[in-house]
Structures are given as structure tokens and as C-alpha cells.
Amino acid sequence: MATTPERKVMVVAIDESEHSAYALNxxxxxxxxxxxxxxxxxxxxxAKPYATSALGIPGPGFAEVLPIVDGDLKKKAAKVVEKAKEICRKKSVTDVEVEVTEGDPRNVICEAVDKHHASLLVVGSHGYGAIKRAVLGSISDYCAHHAACTVMIVKKPKTKH
Incomplete structure (x- = not known):
């Protein structure tokens, strides 16, 4: 009996940005x-941020606020996932696996590539300039250099004024 070859894996990084939605679409x-x-x-x-990283430096009331912030981050992650699933449904793509992992997006994305033995990683580009990229860092740039597969960076076209 002939076996069908397993499909290659494509990982698409998603977040709450319109750039991410555009890249998925x-x-x-x-x-x-x-x-x-x-x-x-x-x-x-x-990648869902750690509640502690969202709060910054611990101070008075830190322990009381931590569960609230974590709950808000979980709600935000659920909205990101639901929006992505809706984009998939609108395109009649139903065979989708979704993962939410806590941590730095750069590490979470590259670890997902390794875990799934992905052949292709797709990330959206926020279109930061050189200064913003230097200050904030670029997830797409990091992934292009560290992911163990081909990386496709999808840029949203600039709107004409």
C-alpha cells in the first residue's frame, strides 16, 4: 500500500497588529x-508576553496586580487567535493548528519552527524605520537570522496619500 508523503509545515506568526492580519491573509x-x-x-x-515583563520592575502591589495583568494578556491572546481563525474561515482554510506560547516572540517563533520542523516561516513586517528598529528590535529580522528554515517577510503595501 502506497503511503502519501507528509505535507511540509508552514508556521505563520500572529499578533494583534494589522500587519500580522495582512501577512496571514x-x-x-x-x-x-x-x-x-x-x-x-x-x-x-x-507569543503571549509574561505578565511580569508587561509590568516591568516589581514594586508595591506587584503581587496583587500580577493575576489581573495575566488575565488581561490571556484575553488579548484569545482575541488574536479568534481573529486569525476568522481570517482562515473566510478563506475556507479549516485545517489549522494554533499555538499560544508564553515568552519573547523571537524565541517562541524560532522554537515553533524547530518543534514543527517547518519548511517556511511567515512573519509580517511592521515597517519600522532604522531608528525604531534599533530601539525596539525587529522580530522579523531576528527570525530571518535565527530560524532554521526559509523566512518570508510579508510587507503591507504603503497607502498613497
């Missing part, structure tokens, strides 16, 4: 629809 349009049998297994990955 673009990816679905170009790789998943209208094909009856997609070439890739789709894994969406969202």
Missing part, C-alpha cells in the same frame, strides 16, 4: 486557496 491567498489540497500544513503561532 496574503499567505492564505497565495498558498492555501483555492487549492483543494494545500501543499503545507498550517501552524499559527502567537
Amino acid at each position: 496574503w499567505t492564505l491567498c497565495h498558498f492555501f486557496t483555492p487549492m483543494p489540497s494545500p501543499l503545507f500544513k498550517l501552524v499559527l503561532v502567537h
Whole structure:
């Protein structure tokens, strides 16, 4: 009996930004629809920040606020996941695995690539300039240098004024 080869894995990083939604939408349009049998297994990955990193330096009341902040971060992650699932549903892409992992997005994304033996990683570009990128860091730049697969950075077209 012949076995069917396993599909390659594509990891798409998602967050709450419009750049992320655009990258997911673009990816679905170009790789998943209208094909009856997609070439890739789709894994969406969202990095939820640690509550302690969202709060910064501990101070008075830190322990009391921590569960509240963590709850808010979980709600935000659930909204990110639901928005991504809705984008997939609108494109009739139903075979989707979604992961929410706590940690720094750079590490979470690269670890997901390793875990799933991904062939392709898709990240959106926030379009930061050189100064903002130097101050904030660029997740897409980090992934392009550290992910163990091909990395595609999807840029949202600039709007004309």
C-alpha cells in the first residue's frame, strides 16, 4: 500500500497588529486557496508576553496586580487567535493548528519552527524605520537570522496619500 508523503509545515506568526492580519491573509491567498489540497500544513503561532515583563520592575502591589495583568494578556491572546481563525474561515482554510506560547516572540517563533520542523516561516513586517528598529528590535529580522528554515517577510503595501 502506497503511503502519501507528509505535507511540509508552514508556521505563520500572529499578533494583534494589522500587519500580522495582512501577512496571514496574503499567505492564505497565495498558498492555501483555492487549492483543494494545500501543499503545507498550517501552524499559527502567537507569543503571549509574561505578565511580569508587561509590568516591568516589581514594586508595591506587584503581587496583587500580577493575576489581573495575566488575565488581561490571556484575553488579548484569545482575541488574536479568534481573529486569525476568522481570517482562515473566510478563506475556507479549516485545517489549522494554533499555538499560544508564553515568552519573547523571537524565541517562541524560532522554537515553533524547530518543534514543527517547518519548511517556511511567515512573519509580517511592521515597517519600522532604522531608528525604531534599533530601539525596539525587529522580530522579523531576528527570525530571518535565527530560524532554521526559509523566512518570508510579508510587507503591507504603503497607502498613497
